Amino acid sequence: MSAAPEYCPVSIGVNLLADRWSLLIVREVMVGSHNFNTILRGLPGLSRSVLASRLRQLQRLGVIAQVQSPTGLSHEYRLTEAGEDLLPVIEAIGGWTVKWWFPEPRPDQVDNAMLLWRMRSGVRPRHLPEGRTTIRFDFTDGNVRRGWLVLTGTEASVCLHDPGYDVTVTVTGSGTTWHEVWYGHRTLDDALTTGAITLDGVRSVTRAFPKWFALSMFASTVAENAEKRELPSA
């Protein structure tokens, strides 16, 4: 902020957005976290005061807005059109990282709770039965060994303690395997046929699994890169 902001699009943009949290907050809102504590939960390491300050700035920039929630009782954070327009920036950064800086996860990077949190936003309720669907994940390794994804037509939530609902499908596999699948290092098909991951429960839901369960937005890029590396020069 010391130097006069140069009149140059890249320079201005970098000054507005390029800090440790702004884009991550935008991404978090983009994938479905719409209130303060939810955003905070999705961004480990971010402190309350910094989030508050960044939210203010992003509102000033017209990237995020506070709107009345459907109930009208409260308000929530939503992206404006300018905020949605940051998707290409986020994709470009993620795409670059995936190409140049994204090895398979080390064991200490495996965080099952965070993975469930990410999975939550990938669910496509259109391909699920009416009413509530409860998926229980049994991880055979990692920091958290069991978690629930509770899905209704409009909402997806993560529980780390038994919510008490009937379990529609139980998913078993190692946290490492799930990370590899989610981020595209390994295909779901492969993990299922080798038995690294197993699905048990209501048939219609397990069979449609790949339909309603979306992977990370970078999974296909990671997979392509892995292929290229295996075929060094065509």
Next chain:
Amino acid sequence: MSAAPEYCPVSIGVNLLADRWSLLIVREVMVGSHNFNTILRGLPGLSRSVLASRLRQLQRLGVIAQVQSPTGLSHEYRLTEAGEDLLPVIEAIGGWTVKWWFPEPRPDQVDNAMLLWRMRSGVRPRHLPEGRTTIRFDFTDGNVRRGWLVLTGTEASVCLHDPGYDVTVTVTGSGTTWHEVWYGHRTLDDALTTGAITLDGVRSVTRAFPKWFALSMFASTVAENAEKRELPSA
């Protein structure tokens, strides 16, 4: 750096690249600044110590490399393939800014010297005569009132004092007009036909002006946005 880096492409990428200078340094190298002081010159507000530190980090990241210069006497900074791959990130940020945060320049944002510096990297020597071409810019307003662009087949340099060469073409116009043209708020054609900018000198060079003189990489986007704004809803 306090929190454990999350295993997520966007998060990792943001941590690696999203600071006030890294991407701007990459851009500066990309457009033709290959040594320390040249980069420094292109980035007002950046201090020597910070540049040194960022260059080290970018080398560590494999984005920039120090290579022997053609003469072999010295070395220079060049982008690696990973560095060139950051172009989409830079374009995405610049594109977003141009769409949402890029009004016409205020008078105090007009910096003719910096504009010449930017123009330097847009020159396409293919469309210029053999040998040296010297363009003199006479600005009718702004911080710097006269500047020279000295172009050879392989190099383009900026002088703020008379280099002494024969002037091939003299360009006259206000700094504000040039900013508007360069960044796409106004077309060169328009500025020439209204006489806001005039070109004098060797005919073949003036006639080919739009061929060898490239505008900012965002000029076309700025122009498109301006059009859209004039036709509110089609």
Next chain:
DNA sequence: CAGTATCCAGTTGGATACTG
């Protein structure tokens, strides 16, 4: 629950002088 206020340690970064 959704933030704000306060405090303080740690880091960043600008200026300047210096070295090879």
Next chain:
DNA sequence: CAGTATCCAACTGGATACTG
């Protein structure tokens, strides 16, 4: 020219407690 070393002021950001 191409950086490095040093110094110090300013800012950042985490922790915690507090308010509506």
